[in-house]
Amino acid sequence: MRGSQLFSNARVFTGTDETGFASAFRIVDGRFDWVGDAADVAGEPAVDLGGRTVLPGLIDSHTHPALMAATAVAAECFPPSVVSITGLVDRLREHAATLTSASAWVLGRGFDDTKFPEGRMPTAADLDAVSTERPVLVWRCDAHSAVCNSAALRLAGITATTPDPPGARFERGPAGEPNGVLTEIAAVEAVSRFIPVPEREEQRASLVAIGEELASRGIVAVCxxxxxxxxxxxxxxxxxxxxxxxxxxxLYPGWDPSAPLAELTEDDREGRIRIGGVKVVLDGAYSNRTAWVAEPYPESCDHGLRLVDDEDVLAAGAWARRNGVQLAVHAMGDRALDRVASLFEHEEPWLDGIPSVRIEHATIISEPYAERLRSARMTFGIATHTVFFFAEYDGYELALRAEQVPDAYPIARLYRTIEPLALSSDRPATAWSGADDVMLSVEAAVRRQAYNGADFVPAEAISVAQALLLYTGRAALLSPLEGVGRIAPGYDGSFAVLDRDVFSVPTDEIAAVRVAETWIDGEQVYRRPPEDEEDRT
Structure with a gap:
């Protein structure tokens, strides 16, 4: 927005540090120009914010809008609305009844089998009850694995003689026949590549709609x-x-050694929409025991899955260095995390101001490992989560060894040790509807409790201000997103107004705090509808 606009009478968390508060600010030509005390501008024409709490526009440092746009037609099958195989089948049947195109697949996403009373993954036999004619595919909550029906298996040509893809599995029945469970990304892609691709105009419309939804959460920037x-x-x-x-x-495209990425131009790395780096997926997920671990999972001999070898990780790193962008490595298991450090800790960083290597998720972080990253020659940053243990407690309870639990998502330890640090949603690869609700993650960070009330390493709790910094000022240190994360002169005039003061509500009501308004570059892009004012569930 061009021109000057003063905002006053607010509790303004500036995102500069834990105690950074103001009560007024001015935006000139879309950027913060002044931030200070309302008393200093008394009598000047201003937008009266009514004493409400204001935050910098929020950053979701690890999410998947491209995936959401590519699968916009998929039915939402997340907990807490779908908590059984029967409920999953019912949801997919409802969705199938809405399809009109003869070529359309029945798609869904988000189920969490660890919450199912049936005590197992759904299979092709279950999804055949949805349709025996249309292909059916539904992604698990981690977005690493999925289940499809018999029609989808036939279309993909997957039979008892089809070998498993590298770093993945087609789960099978007693006679070796595929049962429809697709474990890890390569197995899923062997089927999902046959799904009709949405038209470009549909993709663009979906991205615009996703941006509007992000604004309703107060989110103004994403990776x-x-x-x-x-x-x-x-x-x-x-x-x-x-x-x-x-x-x-x-944007962080995935590294595919069979189809190397093109070299970047200067224009590719600049602007509001830019290439930020390249991503390598080194291992799987804890909730379905595919994270790569040093000691076997409880009551098993399974160490999870390593999805790519050192050569591919190093090749992706070389491309990132050559092109002046970040390397982002998905690493959840302790063995995967150790491998990332071993490959890069002694190398010279290639970026200034932000870490050259981002570690995504980083489930198990011991004190020595955190110090190893902090003291390395390479510059490391971490995007992690509290919504994972909140939503997927059942899976972690089964997958973590007792000695690992104190080191699981140790946010307080990371806050002290790793400066480029962010909390994030990983939506839609999270087992909860509305996983990008920042206040849900903030409450989980403060209370360290799961959805069922179970405590999860309470010693690693942080304060509300600390949690919000991991969506604002500290999060901004992790990526090349510019002009966001702080209410300070020179930054984008982007901010969120809350309906209640998140700093003073009881901690068990933090998740019920809602964004009332979102402003981007000095323009209001979201206002909560009046009919929603009483909805705090």
Missing amino acids: DLLSNRLHDPLDAFRSAADQGLRTRVA
């Missing part, structure tokens, strides 16, 4: 970690920006 779920994601997002997408976006 898309696997952006090549859409073809030519830079063009797709920039085209969406031309049609109304206001979100700042850093």
Whole structure:
């Protein structure tokens, strides 16, 4: 927005540090120009914010809008609305009844089998009850694995004689026949590559809608970690920006050694929509025991899955160095985390101001490992989560060894040790509906309790201000997203107004705090509808 606008009478958390508060600010030509005490501007014309709490526009440092746009037609099958195989089948049947195109697949995403009373993964036999004619595929909550029906298996040509893809498995029945369970990304892609691709205009419209939804959460900037779920994601997002997408976006396409990424131009690395780096997925997920671990999972001989070898990780790192962008490595298991450090800790960093290597998720972080990252020659940063243990407690309870629990998502330890640190949603690869609700993650960080009330390493709790810094000022240190994370002169005039003071509500009501307004570059892009004012569930 051009011109000058003063905002006053607010409790303004500036995102500069834990005690950084003001009560007024001015935006000139879309950027914060002054931040200070309302008494200093008394009598000047101003927007009266009514004493409400204001935060810097929030950053979701690890999410997947490209995946959401590519699968926009998928039915939402997340907990707490779907908590059984029967409920999953019912939801998919409802969705199937809405399809009109003869070529359309029945798609769903988000189920968490660890919450199912049936005590197992759904299989092709279950999904055949949805349809025996249309292909059916539903992604698990981790987005690493999925289940499909018999029609999808036939279309993909997967039979008892089909070998497992590297780093993945087609789960099988007693006679070796595929049972429809697709474990890890390569197995899922062997089927999902046959899903009809949405038209470009549909993709752009979906991205604009996703941006509007992000704004309703107060989120003004995101990192898309696997952006090549859409073809030519830079063009797709920039085209969406031309049609109304206001979100700042850093794109991280996935590394595929069989189809190397093109070299970047200066224009690719600049602007509101830019290439931020390249992503490598080193291992799987804890909730389905595919994270790569040093000691076997409880009551098993299984060490999870390593999905790529050192050569591919190093090749991705070399491309990132050559092109002046970040390397982002998905590493959850302790063995995967050790491997990331071993490969890069003694190397010279190639970026200034932000870490050259991002570690995504980082489930098990011991004190010595955190110090190892902090003291390394390489610059490391971490994007992690509290919504994972909140939503997926059942899976972690089964997958973590007793001695690992104190080191699981140790946010207080990381806050003390790793400066470029962020909390994030990983939506839609999280087992909860509305996983990008920042206040849900903040409450989990403060209370360290799961959805069922179970405590999860209470010693690693942090304060509300600390948690919000991991969505604002500290999060901004992790990525090349510019101009966001702080209410300070020179930054984008982007901020969120809350309906209640998150700093003073009881801690068990933090998740019920809602964003009332979101402003981007001095323009209001979201206002909570009046009919929603009483909805705090």
